[in-house]
Amino acid sequence: MAELSAGRQRQLEQLVERLGLPSTAKVQWSLLDLALTHVSYSAADNYEQLEFLGDAVLRLFVAQHLWVNDRNDTVGQWTAVRSVLVSDRVLSKIAYTFGFERFLLVAPSAARDTKGETSRLANTLEAVIGALYLSTHDFELVAPWLKPELEQQAEQVRSDPTYQNYKAALQQWTQGHYRLLPEYRVEEQIASQTPLSRFSAEVWLQGECLGVGTGPSRKSAEKAAAQIAYSKLSAGYVFEPVIESLPGRDD
Template identity: 50%
Template sequence: MTAEIDPRRQRDLEKLIAKLGLSLDLPPGIAIDWTQLHLALVDASSAEQNNQQLEFLGDAALRLAAAAFLLEAHPTMSVGEMAAVRSQLVSDRTLTGLADRYGLERYLQISSSAAGDRPGRPRRLADAMEAVLGALYLSVDDLSLIRPWLDPFFDHQTREIQQDPARQNYKAALQELTQAHYKSLPQYQVQELNQTHGDPERFAAEVWFQEQSWGKGNGPSIKQAEQAAARLAFGKLQAALEDGG
């Protein structure tokens, strides 16, 4: 795609690239596609030509970058833990934090009605961040414009997740696994065993998938009980897949 970009918009995009720590003086054969980068920062609310397709590509680029980082930086980490950590690294919450870190909102073109929609802000920023990743990937057809600035962020986030294991989202990892291999999702059955706040076994959860129980877990909240059950289920299902089940 080729299109004329307003000089002021071009300068703003160059400022964003500088914030990411990328040089405008790139090696021969490597160039940022400024038209795609501009489009990445056009919200669907403001124009018919917008960032939705780039967001789709950026989601895949983000997952690939996170997987490559974890394999290189944490080669002894189990596949189950990698999947759980990656689910956090690519979450909307993480993407919104990343967008805020680089002040992405000031570059995003949105309609006046969307600008007033504060509850929708995190989702808009997460989508725009993915679209930026998509534009950078499309510029060079690889991750060379993404990993130099994204890896340090991944490193910081991974250390935080490892220090607080409760942030490892095994529910998301299990869902990703079953969706990828079976095109279906697990179901959870939860029972409240008592009403004592803070009791680590207040709730009991059980994961069912394809009419089979894969894991049980307890926790002081429904979410934590489901996470405990999902962690067991993920390990069992991963082992079954590796055994050809």
């Protein structure tokens, strides 16, 4: 692997500063550089292998956190919380918070692919986790900045009876009360100012729009719309489905 230029070295040092790590942190700079190199920029040297490793490290980190802090919960509850914490939506949000996109080496053609930005940022975060873990072979360089972010997200998940699986909760509600399935209508917002609201989704139930949400992906936008609809219905909103008369029947 080529030696880092002075400019690239300074960029990586700035990212480490953003993460709140000390200047004396034992970072393997070549690994961090690799973690911030997209496959479109270099087919030979890129973040894919570090992403693979970082995914495993992240899951271990989350599992250990749940073991220490949520021993009274069931494995099913742990699984529900973990699924949210390791999702592309949460990981890309964390990456965006620290400005990872400013340090990622990516080809112009891939950078213009805004549809893939959420997964790209999530993958980058996992790769950075992998690089920092390999630098010390423990969580020394990972925990200080990642733990507060994940704790905040975990608290939101635990306080939600649906564990943020709003699409499933909404479907269960509509089927149980009305024997109907919700319909999602999604549009890409070309003029969106931020990738976090790239898509807009509406959730409909037999001709009535019950919720509108936005997100960096179609799935996340649908989830945001489902959350609004579920909250609306569970709070007591009365939905009155249209009952169509059978042909030839006079009531």
